[in-house]
Amino acid sequence: MPPAPSAAPVKMPPSEARTVSEFATDMLRRTTALFLAGPRPASAEQLDLYDQMFARLMPQVATDLLAELSMALAGVERAPYATARLLAVHPELRVAGPMLAKAAALTERDLAEFIRSSSPAHLVAIASRRGIGDSLTNQLIARGFPAVRMALVQNLTARLxxxxxxxxxxxxxxxxxxxxxxxxxxxxxxxxxxxxxxxxxxxxxxxxxxxxxxxxxxxxxxxxxxxxxxxxxxxWDDEQVKTEVAALNRSGKLSDSAVNRFCVTGDFPAVIAALALLCVVSIQVIEALMEDDRVTDLVLACKAARLSWPTTAMILRARPGCDTIPADDLEEARKRFEKLVLSEAQWKVRGLEAG
Incomplete structure (x- = not known):
């Protein structure tokens, strides 16, 4: 006997679908009003109940209503946590922005996670948070976006x-x-x-x-x-940069990505200290290479430090106080970099110390 044909999925008529959406919209507004009318839920169980109700209704409503919900809950001291997170990771800034900028329900760990993965516009919202601490502001600066830096500097409550x-x-x-x-x-x-x-x-x-x-x-x-x-x-006369870069080196975290991050944030004292440690030469040697218009020995040092070409190119282009390196010269430097043998580069750079 042939198998019975599978039942086709039941499709809801458009008019009925609109009715469900309208019902969800009405219920979400009523639930939000009930939550805000207070008294505020005091226990985790009560907040969890609101989380469950919001979670069921939010996927069925328009983005405009989610933006309304975000604005309403952003200023609440104890908002439902799961709802706050869902709103904060929404791709639309008008939904995520109020939560990222104000929500007390979001923890520092949440914000650090969002900083690693969010768009520049979302990061600007985080940068505007009142009283944001220096651990998070350091991470925001490290992302390298001009608008985020400007938002942080203008947020006079941000700790830097x-x-x-x-x-x-x-x-x-x-x-x-x-x-x-x-x-x-x-x-x-x-x-x-x-x-x-x-x-x-x-x-x-x-x-x-x-x-x-x-x-x-x-x-x-x-x-x-x-x-x-x-x-x-x-x-870096106070030794702080050298101390912190040395700590990265001891922990095995002074890598190409760390030097790249120093370049992105414009922290060239840290770049110099890192190259000196990785090449096993003095800071004075690396500093002299940074200031030299000829980049041959600096390319050698970057190779000896096991840096990638993209990080090396960033160092060559962004050296403070130096003219922009022409494209042809940069291409020649790339060819030299790729031909260099690591052991030979390390030997030659250490020879600069003696010289």
Whole structure:
């Protein structure tokens, strides 16, 4: 006997489908109103019940209503956690933005996860959170997006570490808008401010000083300009950069990706310290290579440090205070890099120390 034909899926008539959607929309609005009318759910069990109701209704409603729900729950101190996460990872910024910017239900671990995978627009929302801590701001800066950096600098409640400021100052040397916004912050490390004024382009220096508080403006105006190398030395005179890069090296985490990240954030003192450790030469040797218009020995050092060509090219193009390397010269450097043998490169770089 032949098998019975399988039943075709039942398709809901369009009119009935609209009725279900309208019902879900009405129920979601009623559930939201009930939650907000309070008293707020006090127990985890009550919040979980709301999570379950929202989870059933959210897939059946339009994006506009999800945006309404996100706006409504973002300011609530104890919002249903699963609902907050679902809204925060929504691809539409109008849905995710309020949660990312305000929701107290999201933990630091949640936000760190979102920072690793979210779009620049979503990261701007996180950067605007009130009182965001320096661990998260460091991660945001490391993503390398200009709009995110600007949002962080303008968020006067955001806590920035000295490393974070060092990265921002390095980028601001040639970004006048960022330089001006940095000057408006009240928590700038004085030493880094002076080093920035010494190394920045004329335009960035002028806008930073003009926007600075009157009490510090005279001191900054009196700061002499220096070469990029001298300014970088001033930025890590306190040994902090060298200590932190050495700690990465001891833990086995001073890799190509770490150096690439330093380049993305404009942290060239860290790039120099990393190359010195990886090549087993002094910082002075690497610093001299960074300032040399000829890039042959710097390419050698990058090869000796086991860096990839993309990271090497980034270093060559972004060296502070140096002219842009022409495309033809960069291509020649790539060919030399690929022909180099690791052991020979390491031997030659160590010979620069003796020389």
């Amino acid at each position: 570490s000295e490393d974070g400021y060092r990265s921002l100052f390095k980028i601001a040397e040639r970004d006048e808008d960022l330089a001006e916004k940095l000057a408006l912050r009240t928590d700038l490390p004085a030493k880094l401010s002076r080093a920035f004024v010494a190394a920045a382009s004329e335009g960035a220096r002028a806008r930073f000083i003009k926007a600075a508080p009157p009490a510090t403006r005279a001191t900054l105006q009196a700061t002499p300009t220096r070469t990029a190398g001298a300014a970088m030395r001033a930025m």
